[in-house]
Amino acid sequence: MSPSPERRRELLSTAAEVFAAQGYNATTVRRIADEAGMLAGSLYYHFDSKESMVDEILSTFLDELWAGYEAVLGAGLGPRETVEALVTESFREIDRHRAAVAIYQKESKHLSAQPRFGYLTESQRRFERAWLGALERGVAEGVFRADLDIRLAYRFLRDTVWVAASWYRPGGQHSPEEIARQYLSMVLDGITPRERQERP
Amino acid sequence: MSPSPERRRELLSTAAEVFAAQGYNATTVRRIADEAGMLAGSLYYHFDSKESMVDEILSTFLDELWAGYEAVLGAGLGPRETVEALVTESFREIDRHRAAVAIYQKESKHLSAQPRFGYLTESQRRFERAWLGALERGVAEGVFRADLDIRLAYRFLRDTVWVAASWYRPGGQHSPEEIARQYLSMVLDGITPRERQERP
Amino acid sequence: MSPSPERRRELLSTAAEVFAAQGYNATTVRRIADEAGMLAGSLYYHFDSKESMVDEILSTFLDELWAGYEAVLGAGLGPRETVEALVTESFREIDRHRAAVAIYQKESKHLSAQPRFGYLTESQRRFERAWLGALERGVAEGVFRADLDIRLAYRFLRDTVWVAASWYRPGGQHSPEEIARQYLSMVLDGITPRERQERP
Amino acid sequence: MSPSPERRRELLSTAAEVFAAQGYNATTVRRIADEAGMLAGSLYYHFDSKESMVDEILSTFLDELWAGYEAVLGAGLGPRETVEALVTESFREIDRHRAAVAIYQKESKHLSAQPRFGYLTESQRRFERAWLGALERGVAEGVFRADLDIRLAYRFLRDTVWVAASWYRPGGQHSPEEIARQYLSMVLDGITPRERQERP
DNA sequence: GATGAATGAGAATTCATTCAT
DNA sequence: GATGAATGAATTCTCATTCAT
Numbered sequence: 086m087s088p089s090p091e092r093r094r095e096l097l098s099t100a101a102e103v104f105a106a107q108g109y110n111a112t113t114v115r116r117i118a119d120e121a122g123m124l125a126g127s128l129y130y131h132f133d134s135k136e137s138m139v140d141e142i143l144s145t146f147l148d149e150l151w152a153g154y155e156a157v158l159g160a161g162l163g164p165r166e167t168v169e170a171l172v173t174e175s176f177r178e179i180d181r182h183r184a185a186v187a188i189y190q191k192e193s194k195h196l197s198a199q200p201r202f203g204y205l206t207e208s209q210r211r212f213e214r215a216w217l218g219a220l221e222r223g224v225a226e227g228v229f230r231a232d233l234d235i236r237l238a239y240r241f242l243r244d245t246v247w248v249a250a251s252w253y254r255p256g257g258q259h260s261p262e263e264i265a266r267q268y269l270s271m272v273l274d275g276i277t278p279r280e281r282q283e284r285p
Numbered sequence: 286m287s288p289s290p291e292r293r294r295e296l297l298s299t300a301a302e303v304f305a306a307q308g309y310n311a312t313t314v315r316r317i318a319d320e321a322g323m324l325a326g327s328l329y330y331h332f333d334s335k336e337s338m339v340d341e342i343l344s345t346f347l348d349e350l351w352a353g354y355e356a357v358l359g360a361g362l363g364p365r366e367t368v369e370a371l372v373t374e375s376f377r378e379i380d381r382h383r384a385a386v387a388i389y390q391k392e393s394k395h396l397s398a399q400p401r402f403g404y405l406t407e408s409q410r411r412f413e414r415a416w417l418g419a420l421e422r423g424v425a426e427g428v429f430r431a432d433l434d435i436r437l438a439y440r441f442l443r444d445t446v447w448v449a450a451s452w453y454r455p456g457g458q459h460s461p462e463e464i465a466r467q468y469l470s471m472v473l474d475g476i477t478p479r480e481r482q483e484r485p
Numbered sequence: 486m487s488p489s490p491e492r493r494r495e496l497l498s499t500a501a502e503v504f505a506a507q508g509y510n511a512t513t514v515r516r517i518a519d520e521a522g523m524l525a526g527s528l529y530y531h532f533d534s535k536e537s538m539v540d541e542i543l544s545t546f547l548d549e550l551w552a553g554y555e556a557v558l559g560a561g562l563g564p565r566e567t568v569e570a571l572v573t574e575s576f577r578e579i580d581r582h583r584a585a586v587a588i589y590q591k592e593s594k595h596l597s598a599q600p601r602f603g604y605l606t607e608s609q610r611r612f613e614r615a616w617l618g619a620l621e622r623g624v625a626e627g628v629f630r631a632d633l634d635i636r637l638a639y640r641f642l643r644d645t646v647w648v649a650a651s652w653y654r655p656g657g658q659h660s661p662e663e664i665a666r667q668y669l670s671m672v673l674d675g676i677t678p679r680e681r682q683e684r685p
Numbered sequence: 686m687s688p689s690p691e692r693r694r695e696l697l698s699t700a701a702e703v704f705a706a707q708g709y710n711a712t713t714v715r716r717i718a719d720e721a722g723m724l725a726g727s728l729y730y731h732f733d734s735k736e737s738m739v740d741e742i743l744s745t746f747l748d749e750l751w752a753g754y755e756a757v758l759g760a761g762l763g764p765r766e767t768v769e770a771l772v773t774e775s776f777r778e779i780d781r782h783r784a785a786v787a788i789y790q791k792e793s794k795h796l797s798a799q800p801r802f803g804y805l806t807e808s809q810r811r812f813e814r815a816w817l818g819a820l821e822r823g824v825a826e827g828v829f830r831a832d833l834d835i836r837l838a839y840r841f842l843r844d845t846v847w848v849a850a851s852w853y854r855p856g857g858q859h860s861p862e863e864i865a866r867q868y869l870s871m872v873l874d875g876i877t878p879r880e881r882q883e884r885p
Numbered sequence: 886g887a888t889g890a891a892t893g894a895g896a897a898t899t900c901a902t903t904c905a906t
Numbered sequence: 907g908a909t910g911a912a913t914g915a916a917t918t919c920t921c922a923t924t925c926a927t
Contacts, residue, residue, distance in 0.1 A: 089889080107395060110310045114918060127891050129919065165477070191391065194451075195308065230478045237467050238476055240452060241445060248444040251394075267437050275475030276438055277365070278430045292907090314901060326903075327908045335901065489910080507795060510710045514897060527912050529898065565877070591791065594851075595708065630878045637867050638876055644848040645841060651794075652840060667837050675875030676838055677765070678830045692886090714922060726924075727887045735922065 093131055093141075096121055101142045101184035109139055109192045139188065140201060146185035147208050150178050158215055164223030165273075168242070171219070172269055175246045176261035179253050186250035216242060242272065293331055293341075296321055301342045301384035309339055309392045339388065340401060346385035347408050350378050358415055364423030365473075368442070371416065372469055375446045376461035379453050386450035416442060442472065493531055493541075496521055501542045501584035509539055509592045539588065540601060546585035547608050550578050558615055564623030565673070568642070571616070572669055575646045576661035579653050586650035616642060642672065693731055693741075696721055701742045701784035709739055709792045739788065740801060746785035747808050750778050758815055764823030765873070768842070771816070772869055775846045776861035779853050786850035816842060842872065 100117045107116070114135050115125040132138050157170040179186050189205075197205040216239050223229035229238075245268065253264070300317045307316070314335050315325040332338050357370040379386050389405075397405040416439050423429035429438075445468065453464070499521045503512050514535050515525040532538050557570040579586050589605075597605040616639050623629035629638075645668065653664070700717045707716070714735050715725040732738050757770040779786050789805075797805040816839050823829035829838075845868065853864070 092890085108308070108310065110308065111395065113916085115916095123890090124892060125917090126893070126919075126921085129921095130890060133919095135918070195311065227478070229476050230474075233471075233476060234467055237464070238471060240449070241468065241471055244448040244451075245441060245445050248448055249440070251444075252440060264437070267434050268441065271433075271438060271441055271472070271475070273475045273477045274430075275471070275473045276429050276433060277473045278427070279479060313899085323907090324909060325901080326910080329902070329904095330907055492911085508708070508710065510708065511795065513895085515895095523911090524913060525896095526898075526900085526914070529900095530911060535897070595711065627878070629876050630874075632870075633876060634867055637864070638871060640849075640852060641845060641868065641871055644851075645845055648844040648848055649840075651844075664837070667834050668841065670832075671838060671841055671872070671875070673875045673877045674830075675871070675873045676829050676833060677873045678827070679879060713920085723886090724888060725922080726889080729923070729925095730886055 096128065096131055097138060097142055097145075098184075100138045101188065104139060104142070104192075105184035105187035109188065109196075136201070139192065139196065142185050143189055143193070143196075143202075144204060146178075146182045146189065147204065149182070151208070151211070153178065154215060163228070164219045164226060165228045167219040168216075168223070168273075169265075169269055171215070172242070172246055172272075173262060173265040176249070176253075176265040176268070179247075179250045180255050180261040183250055183253060183255055186247060190247055190250055212243070213239065245272065296328065296331055297338060297342055297345075298384075300338045301388060304339060304342070304392075305384035305387035309388065309396075336401070339392065339396065342385050343389060343393070343396075343402075344404060346378075346382045346389065347404065349382070351408070351411070353378065354415060363428065364419045364426060365428045367419040368416075368423065368473075369465075369469055371419070372442070372446055372472075373462060373465040376449070376465040376468070379447075379450045380455050380461040383450055383453060383455055386447065390447055390450055412443070413439065445472065496528065496531055497538060497542055497545075498584075500538045501588060504539060504542070504592075505584035505587035509588065509596075536601070539592065539596065542585050543589055543593070543596075543602070544604060546578075546582045546589065547604065549582070551608070551611070553578060554615060563628065564619045564626060565628045567619040568616075568623065568673075569665075569669055571619070572642070572646055572672075573662060573665040576649065576653075576665040576668070579647075579650045580655050580661035583650055583653060583655055586647060590647055590650055612643070613639065645672065696728070696731055697738060697742055697745075698784075700738045701788065704739060704742070704792075705784035705787035709788065709796075736801070739792065739796065742785050743789055743793070743796075743802075744804060746778075746782045746789065747804065749782070751808070751811070753778065754815060763828070764819045764826060765828045767819040768816075768823065768873075769865075769869055771819070772842070772846055772872075773862060773865040776849070776865040776868070779847075779850045780855050780861040783850055783853060783855055786847065790847055790850055812843070813839065845872065 096117075099121045100112075103112050103117050103120055112135075113125075114128060117138075118125040118128050121128070128138075132141075153174045154171065157167065157174055160170070162170060193202075193205045193209070196202040197209075217235060220229060220233070220235050220238055220242075224231060224233055224235065249264070249268075259267075296317075299321045300312075303312050303317050303320055312335075313325075314328060317338075318325040318328050321328070332341075353374045354371065357367065357374055360370070362370060393402075393405045393409070396402040397409075417435060420429060420433070420435050420438055420442075424431060424433055424435065449464070449468075459467075496517075500512075500517045503517050503520055507516070512535075513525075514528060517538075518525040518528050521528070528538075532541075553574045554571065557567065557574055560570070562570060593602075593605045593609070596602040597609075617635060620629060620633070620635050620638055620642075624631060624633055624635065649664070649668075659667075696717075699721045700712075703712050703717050703720055712735075713725075714728060717738075718725040718728050721728070732741075753774045754771065757767065757774055760770070762770060793802075793805045793809070796802040797809075817835060820829060820833070820835050820838055820842075824831060824833055824835065849864070849868075859867075
């Protein structure tokens with residue numbers, strides 16, 4: 086019962102757009118079907134349920150995300166470069182999967198209560214480990230400030246990055262790499278001028 | 286219909302807690318009533334509708350918020366001090382109105398589509414003006430970096446601050462002022478060490 | 486959420502009647518509501534689901550049935566008298582709970598697949614034990630024929646009795662006791678004449 | 686639409702099995718198709734509708750049944766021998782058409798409400814006439830007990846026989862003839878011992 | 886003969902809301 | 907002020923059926 090993967094992908098893309106715009110709960114199956122030019126019932130030829138749609142949207146996104154993250158984490162970079170690469174990779178994911186990221190942001194908290202979405206919690210934990218690790222190493226090596234509250238900094242970075250999905254529009258004037266650079270500049274060096282910028 | 290204001294406030298506080306925890310749409314009137322120890326129908330003695338509950342929650346919060354903000358904005362502070370004061374004030378609001386802030390974060394986008402919630406859009410605009418103003422002045426006066434993308438920095442600050450409502454728990458180990466200080470330290474000076482820290 | 490037991494009982498009685506007449510699956514909640522003079526949704530004020538309606542119908546019936554059966558089984562009767570009393574009791578139950586019995590007959594097989602209806606299987610086992618026990622003792626004591634295939638005889642009795650629910654109409658010309666007597670006469674003595682009837 | 690009769694028969698046999706196991710209403714066309722190794726839509730090359738499937742299953746069965754019954758009824762047997770032959774024939778039909786019999790038992794009542802299935806009602810009437818005739822003649826000739834309530838006895842026999850379809854499994858240890866003999870023994874002579882068994 | 890993709894008419898269920906008591 | 911019992915509209919989902927390929 087899972088024919089033509091292309092059609093599925095199209096429909097999932099439509100669904101993701103609507104979920105991101107209106108929220109998962111507030112989105113009716115009928116609305117998705119309208120957007121896809123079919124009747125509500127017809128969606129059930131392709132998917133088991135509304136839930137399985139978000140499921141597929143989120144898990145597909147997270148699989149890709151982790152492929153990118155793992156590449157970064159396995160590259161043997163220093164802590165500062167790791168943070169830079171993770172942030173850049175994140176903005177690239179936002180660029181590619183804006184809708185999925187927005188859904189992840191808004192819905193993962195209550196979705197993860199269900200066993201089916203256990204992988205969300207799991208992913209969050211991996212996420213935390215990756216970031217905290219980089220930050221800790223950075224502090225130890227003196228490339229990040231010693232007075233940093235690591236957990237606070239982690240939340241700060243995490244939120245700062247992902248929240249961008251709520252306003253970012255792909256194809257805008259800034260490339261994801263450009264936005265990443267600006268974010269990093271603020272995060273790493275702050276918004277006040279440094280006497281001597283180490284990155285001119 | 287002439288209910289006591291105290292009872293209303295109690296009920297709104299209960300409602301806010303549930304809205305924040307589960308989301309506005311996902312929250313049933315019955316759930317609120319359960320939490321308040323009454324039956325769903327009984328809430329309608331106090332309120333016109335579920336919508337009027339969020340309405341009152343949000344507008345009460347925004348009124349207080351703007352009272353605080355206006356005090357800051359009218360105090361004739363320099364741009365850096367203005368930013369510091371706005372951030373601190375924001376964390377204080379999060380401390381006092383955590384639930385309302387969380388609701389505002391999650392729901393304002395789709396609620397503001399309705400005329401009734403026009404004040405949300407209005408508030409957002411004032412918000413933007415206040416922050417952008419401070420940032421621009423800061424850049425002009427040289428207390429903020431000249432290479433800053435002002436709009437990006439605005440979003441960065443705004444999101445960074447409010448998103449905290451999603452994890453902040455009042456009565457925790459850090460006071461709002463303490464959290465504000467740490468956030469500001471990161472935002473202003475960055476997470477990498479400065480050769481000469483101007484705030485030792 | 487389970488108010489006024491009288492209303493519940495009325496509604497369950499209505500529901501049972503419809504379930505018995507049309508079958509559980511073929512009965513729509515709307516049909517039950519129509520019959521009860523309300524809208525479909527209103528039933529959900531009283532019951533969780535269609536399923537919980539049959540559940541309550543069947544378990545209430547079985548509770549009463551077993552109260553009657555246990556009285557018989559605990560009375561220390563001989564095997565023939567036990568069989569007579571069980572049959573009579575069964576027809577009394579059909580008289581009182583015709584609809585429930587009909588539902589039990591038609592639906593228990595597929596309902597018992599669900600964990601929630603495990604008690605149906607359990608009940609069936611107790612049932613079997615009670616009847617088989619009486620038949621075995623009867624054969625051992627010589628009051629039932631020695632050449633009897635006990636399991637076949639059990640099925641024969643069981644089906645014979647319960648199937649009556651499909652045509653029996655309470656308030657007809659025969660009382661349940663009268664029908665029981667006739668059934669027993671056929672079952673015990675057969676439909677051919679005995680040379681010397683031991684029950685003249 | 687000119688499909689091969691053999692394929693039809695195979696498909697109908699599959700369908701009958703599923704209908705018998707799950708009930709007509711509860712059986713989806715998709716389930717039948719699954720079992721037959723095709724897609725739901727493909728069944729419509731062979732059959733007009735789900736309804737026409739049961740129709741063909743039941744009418745085929747009844748045609749065969751009546752062929753057997755007519756042979757018995759036209760053989761000029763005495764009433765007791767007629768009853769014996771009808772019962773035996775019935776168990777043979779159960780052996781051959783277990784699924785169809787089970788469907789007939791469970792569904793004929795509500796199917797017969799539709800004009801298309803008028804032949805079910807018709808068949809039932811013929812059925813009743815055949816059995817009542819044999820019983821009446823038997824009572825008149827003194828081979829059945831004079832105190833018999835004929836209609837009750839009829840129902841008793843009818844149900845007793847057909848209900849067996851719900852537990853009978855072809856290819857089990859008892860042949861249909863063997864089961865018929867045991868049933869007849871119980872029905873004719875009762876389950877209590879006779880002083881002088883006339884059939885040793 | 887069969888598939889893939891749809892349709893459209895319900896189905897059960899949920900829920901904000903109403904209102905007589 | 908609150909309860910009990912409803913309403914009615916919307917929602918997700920199911921399924922027999924159709925039909926171009």
